[in-house]
Amino acid sequence: MSDSLSEAWDFLTQAAAEQDDGCRIPGRSWVPPILEDLVLAARNTSLSRYYPFTSHARLRFSTGPESWIGNGDDLAVGIALVPEGRYLVCTQASHDAPVFVRLETADADEAAAMAEHLVNAGS
Known part of the structure; x- marks a missing residue:
């Protein structure tokens, strides 16, 4: 994969669609098939x-x-997928610090907007 930001988003969008397809197969994964919607919303x-x-x-x-x-440095904000088909917008100061849930929602756009807000506010 290239270092291009646009290509990174293209790659992840395609990978998310493929992962969601696999997650739709009963019993294959606990991960709900909601990643592609989230990637598109965040983009x-x-x-x-x-x-x-x-x-x-x-x-x-x-x-x-x-x-x-x-x-590069990882941002302190992330959006987790949970089994019930929901998103948890979380902050974590470092890899070994506690995780704080800032929002739980079933709406990808709402999750992306909250993550954007937290990043812009310096979480």
Whole structure:
């Protein structure tokens, strides 16, 4: 994958659609098939200026394309998928800090808007 921000969003959108297809198969996964809606909603906000990635059924954002090797920093805001088909917008100061749930919703646009607000407010 390229370092292009647009390509990163394109890649994740396609991967989310494929993951959702797999999650629709009964008994295959506990993860609900709601990731593509979330990725599309987030891409329509100012979160699109960050690199998206998934981690443990959670949509995350970074300032660079490869934060796991030091090329960018992960933002403190993430959106988790939960079994009931809902989203949890969470903040976490660091990987070993407690996670704080800021919103629980079934609406992808609402989750993305809250994440955008938290990022813009410095969470």
